Amino acid sequence: MDYEGLRETAREMRINILRMIHCAKSGHTGGSLSAADLMTALYFHVMEHRPGEPEWPGRDRFVLSKGHAAPALYSALAMRGYFDAKELMTLRRLNSRLQGHPDMLRTRGVNASSGSLGQGLSIANGMAMGLRLDGNEAAVFVMLGDGENQEGQVWEAAMTAAHFRLGKVLAIVDNNGLQIDGAVKDVMGIEPLAQKWDSFGWDVETVDGHDFGRIIPALLRVRKKGLHDRPSVVIARTIKGKGASVFEGKAKYHGVAPSDQELEAALQELGEV
């Protein structure tokens, strides 16, 4: 898909995200919107996968370690045909297949359950180790929040990926600078983030996480990696709530659903009304 097509797809994804969280009356608006372009790049351009065959062994894997961005993942899966887009409006309801945080046993196309922060990179590493034993060259993508870098397990896993030279692991940090309680730098500083990952033995690239011209080549670098290479991390500078100015750059929309008026304003801005 060309960049223009990706931008249009991301616009549709943001509309889905806003509508489903509004409908559910709860959910993580800001971090879903900040990840929308990255998610679009993964599911509509970068990843090899077959919506008609979710367990295809050759597929690239994706672990949403920042599981609270589930609305972005569910939108991507529905838009790629893993399930009917109408189901998006069942988000967070009793008996819905779309749980508040991803549940691989319920949702077609979800490769790993997540939600408790800090655990996804370990899971991605294990996947890469297992695939490598079988000579499978599929890539394993994992998306972390920036606040999530405060979890100690992330750094245990960062050591593991470098130690075992898991070249097919590519981590993406959705670096929107905000977490529930405020700015990441105020809550618990994580900088210098690029230097930290570098010193843990990773190839680091920092990009504008809303510019497909930068995102796509950064993610595709994993294809050039061997099975026994240094792991890669893409630090994607993003804006929390991106696409709807009412939510942009505001920590308070980390875990708050849009009101009726906010939804209307946002949809207008996204050219949907």
Add this chain to the structure above:
Amino acid sequence: MELLGTRDVYGEVLLELGRKNRNIVALDADLSGSTMTKLFAKEFPERFFNIGVAEQDMTGTAAGLALAGKIPFVSSFAIFASGRAWEQVRQAIAYPRLNVKIVASHGGICVGEDGASHQTVEDLGLMRIIPNMTVIVPADGVEMRSIMQTAVETAGPFFIRTSRMKFPVIYSNGASFRIGKGDVVREGKDLTVIALGLMVSEAKAAAEVLARKGISARVVNMSCLKPIDRELIAGCARETGAVVTAEEHSVIGGLGSAVAEILSETYPVPVRMVGVKDRFGTSGTAPELLDYYGLTSRDIVSAAEEVLARKG
């Protein structure tokens, strides 16, 4: 009396199973010489992952390996495998029902001289409370072999506790472990002693002493703590009218709790729990500690006499 280490059997059987099944992989957190995964590591270095002193990462990594179709065996000391990595076990393994086998060594207090930090009287409770988990404590090395076979053949998360100390062999004629089934290792009619792990042989010794006093004690090996054999427990209560539980674990949350939960709902009879009474461990030799915490056949005999008095 023949002695066999459950962790030694683990190391041997893991290696044997690994030779037959290429999908078996093993992970350890810098304790492979103690948990006995070192035997597997030596023969299959490419299928062994030493994650270093990082139990949480090890547990998540095992989940990922299971997602890639492998059968990961994860080992550390029981307190770290169950406690340090508890939430990783819950979220990454049990919730998605992944095929990960946690085989944790150095369970209980007979870890000995290392003391409270490395002993655990909480692991069985911590694991039993998690949905989808199967929790097993072998009564001897022979049963451990059978348990390992079952674990490989059965999909889903398992927690299996082994010990540093060698156990007396109970099943010298072979064991056939079954998930969800307890095993009556001695018949009796006056009361039932339900035990697991090392305490099964202590219970058998207690039954001998009780027999000399004219008391007929049934002994049940409840190696499968979860899913637990409700029918057998209720049946023993109905048939013998009194129950003693015995475990190398806190009386809170482990076997005693599980039996009491079932009997209170099915067939209430007097129950007495032999176990660690809400205390941390301490340094000492294993036999000294079993005596200090009241985990010997003598303690089971006293508990049996007390519970019989209440039976009336």
